[in-house]
Amino acid sequence: MRVLIVDDEPAQRSGLAAMISAWGMGAETASDGNEALDVLGRTSVDVILTDLNMPGLDGFGFLEKLREMEDMPPTIVLTAYGNVETAVRTVHELGAYWFLEKPIQPKSLEVLVSRAAAHSALRAEKLALVRHLANTGTIGDMVGSSAKMREIFGLLQQAGPSKACVLITGESGTGKEMVARTLHKLSPRRQGPFIAINCAALPETLIESELFGHEKGSFTGASERRSGCFELAQHGTLLLDEIGEMPLPTQAKLLRVIEDSKVRRLGGKAEFEVDVRLVAATNKVPDEAIRGGNLREDLYYRLNVFHIHLPPLRERKEDVAPISEALISALNEKHQCRVTGIGPDVLEALEQHSWPGNVRELRNVLERAVILAGEGNIELKHVPAFLQGRAAMAAVAGAAPAPVQDDADSVRFAIGTTVEDAEKGLILRTLEHTHNNKTRAAEILGISLKTLHNKLKEYGG
Numbered sequence: 001m002r003v004l005i006v007d008d009e010p011a012q013r014s015g016l017a018a019m020i021s022a023w024g025m026g027a028e029t030a031s032d033g034n035e036a037l038d039v040l041g042r043t044s045v046d047v048i049l050t051d052l053n054m055p056g057l058d059g060f061g062f063l064e065k066l067r068e069m070e071d072m073p074p075t076i077v078l079t080a081y082g083n084v085e086t087a088v089r090t091v092h093e094l095g096a097y098w099f100l101e102k103p104i105q106p107k108s109l110e111v112l113v114s115r116a117a118a119h120s121a122l123r124a125e126k127l128a129l130v131r132h133l134a135n136t137g138t139i140g141d142m143v144g145s146s147a148k149m150r151e152i153f154g155l156l157q158q159a160g161p162s163k164a165c166v167l168i169t170g171e172s173g174t175g176k177e178m179v180a181r182t183l184h185k186l187s188p189r190r191q192g193p194f195i196a197i198n199c200a201a202l203p204e205t206l207i208e209s210e211l212f213g214h215e216k217g218s219f220t221g222a223s224e225r226r227s228g229c230f231e232l233a234q235h236g237t238l239l240l241d242e243i244g245e246m247p248l249p250t251q252a253k254l255l256r257v258i259e260d261s262k263v264r265r266l267g268g269k270a271e272f273e274v275d276v277r278l279v280a281a282t283n284k285v286p287d288e289a290i291r292g293g294n295l296r297e298d299l300y301y302r303l304n305v306f307h308i309h310l311p312p313l314r315e316r317k318e319d320v321a322p323i324s325e326a327l328i329s330a331l332n333e334k335h336q337c338r339v340t341g342i343g344p345d346v347l348e349a350l351e352q353h354s355w356p357g358n359v360r361e362l363r364n365v366l367e368r369a370v371i372l373a374g375e376g377n378i379e380l381k382h383v384p385a386f387l388q389g390r391a392a393m394a395a396v397a398g399a400a401p402a403p404v405q406d407d408a409d410s411v412r413f414a415i416g417t418t419v420e421d422a423e424k425g426l427i428l429r430t431l432e433h434t435h436n437n438k439t440r441a442a443e444i445l446g447i448s449l450k451t452l453h454n455k456l457k458e459y460g461g
Contacts, residue, residue, distance in 0.1 A: 001117050002026040002043070006036040006050035006062065007078070016049060016104075023110055025117075033057030037065060046120040047097075047113055048075040052086065063094035071123075074116035076109075078102055118188065142175065142182055143326045146316040152179075152308060159306040160186025165258070167243075167303045168281040170310030173360030176281040177239060179308055184237040189277055192236030195229050200245035208250055209266055212257075218267020230263045230274045243280040243303070244289040251296045258302050278303070313355040313362065320351045320362070327363050328378075331370040338375040346378055349387040356435045385459040386428050386436065427455055 001024075005016045008031050017027040028043055030036035034057045036050070048066075052059035059077060066072045074097035077090050090096045097116050100109060142153070159166055160183050168176045177196060184194045202210055209219075213228030229238055240246070246254070257263055258278060262271040280303045282289065289295035313320065324347070328339050342350070346369075355361055369382040380388050417425075427445065434440040442452045 001047075002028060002045045003113060004028045004030065004036060004039055004043075004045040004048045004073075006030045006033065006048065006054070006059070008032055008051065008054040012051075019106060019109070020113070023113070025113075031056075033059065033062030033065065036062060040069075045073055047116045048073050049078060049113075050075060051078050052090070053080070060090070060094065063090060063096060067095050074119050076100060076112055076116060078104065142178055143322045144316065144319040145322055146318050148311045148316050149319060152310065155306065155308050156182055156186060159183060159308070161188065162306075163277055164305040165277075165303045166279045166306040166308060167286070167300075168279065168308045168310065169286065170281075170283065171312050171358055172283045173358030174310040174312060175359050176283075176310060177241065179310065180237070180239040180279045180281065183279060184277075187237065187277060189236050193233050194237050194239070195233040196239040196241060197229050198241045200242040204247045204250075207247065208253065211250070211254070212263050213265040213268075215265050215267035218265070222267070225265070228263065228265065230257065230276055233274075233276045235275050237277045237279060240278065240280045242282055243299075244282045244284040244286075244295045248293075248296060251299050255296065255299045255302060258299075313358045317351050321347060323359060323362065324350060324366060327366050328370060331363075331367050335367075335371055337370050337373070339370045339373050339378060340376060342378045343380070346380055346383055346387070349380075349383070353387060354432065385456055386431050388428075388459065424455075424459060427452070428459070 003020045003025055005013050005020070005027060006029075007013045007016070010031075013029045013031070017029055020027040028039050028045060030039050032054045033050075036048070037057075039045070050059045050062055057065070063075065063077075066075060072095065075095075077096045077099040079086065079099055080102050088099070091099060097119070098112055100112065142149070142156075144150070144153075156179070166180075166183060168179050170176055180196070181194060184190060197210060199207065209222075209226065209228065211228050211230060213226050213231055214222050216222060216225050240254075257274070260271075261273055261275070263274050264271045282295075284294070286295060286300055286304070290297050290300060313323075321342075324342060328341070331337070332339055350362070350365075357364070365383060365387070366378070368384070369378045372382040373379070427441070430441045430444050431438065434444070438452055438456075439449055442449045445452070
């Protein structure tokens with residue numbers, strides 16, 4: 001961490017430089033704005049301390065030059081008594097980070113420089129993420145090159161650094177928790193804890209204890225004091241997943257915590273303040289949940305400062321390939337495999353599938369394939385039967401005189417398709433239509449469940 005000190009008085013410069021060095025930071029010095037610009041031209045600094053009244057290029061002119069820079073470091077103005085109003089104007093009009101009156105109090109300066117340095121680090125990380133997004137189509141752990149995902153990336157960059165509540169909606173398996181973790185990584189709280197709680201997984205009798213904590217003896221079985229999720233997430237981020245499944249009385253208490261930033265443990269007599277960034281997620285449509293009486297309208301409006309909706313994977317097929325590449329890389333590391341990619345026929349089958357389970361389902365398919373393949377490319381033999389059927393249908397379509405024509409509710413086979421291939425394609429397509437519900441598929445096909453299982457066994461599924 002390096003600090004640039006700009007002051008025309010040598011004693012002031014050397015004294016500040018010694019102080020900065022004592023705090024474990026590097027110090028650069030300049031006697032006026034022009035010399036400071038020369039330093040910035042050859043050295044990267046994280047924070048600037050500058051006087052206002054200097055010969056040559058004074059602090060005002062220096063700040064104006066800094067505003068022209070693409071990445072202006074946080075600048076703290078040092079001002080003599082009587083120039084406070086002027087210093088305040090430099091903050092509002094010229095973009096200074098803050099100001100301090102002379103004579104400088106070392107403790108106040110140390111706190112302010114530390115805050116400015118943290119601000120500088122966060123901005124540098126954000127700029128790096130923006131560049132990475134532009135080059136690779138990824139931000140944090142999220143991947144996507146589609147227009148819908150780029151719109152979401154833009155919202156993440158805006159919402160991440162703020163303290164505002166965020167509501168994430170989308171079908172199961174679309175990656176709502178990943179969005180929440182990315183928001184946490186983009187925030188000033190990224191060094192703090194990230195705590196996630198699934199409201200649907202907890203019984204009504206326990207959810208308040210999990211959220212707010214409890215005192216010893218507050219209920220049967222409470223043998224000791226326990227901290228709740230709000231305490232555990234102090235100075236960090238708390239994700240309330242499936243917020244629409246939270247009991248309405250608990251929703252009312254949650255609303256009060258959001259409004260007052262205070263929590264009382266179950267059985268406790270005193271409230272205490274919490275500093276937590278709240279993110280909520282649901283796979284329900286909020287308006288329908290409100291009309292159905294499952295979500296308080298006032299809580300919804302309090303949570304919905306930023307709304308991020310994750311589209312299902314079937315609506316962004318162009319993201320299948322980059323997501324698969326990222327998943328394979330992570331799965332190689334997890335299972336100590338050396339899979340290098342996906343065969344073109346497999347990729348085509350992946351892109352054609354509707355993915356009712358979204359990214360979670362894609363990950364499960366690829367995890368199986370990575371383990372089976374071990375190394376090299378993932379081939380058709382490594383993927384489930386329903387994807388092999390997709391690829392087989394595409395191959396038949398490519399070889400026949402006329403292409404296969406199908407839609408969500410029907411399938412047609414080109415002249416020249418064998419009965420065996422037609423039967424296989426029909427069975428696999430019906431399974432896809434029923435989201436792999438074999439009982440329902442057997443009913444539609446007019447065959448027994450045992451016959452269906454035997455057919456799938458023949459196909460290698």
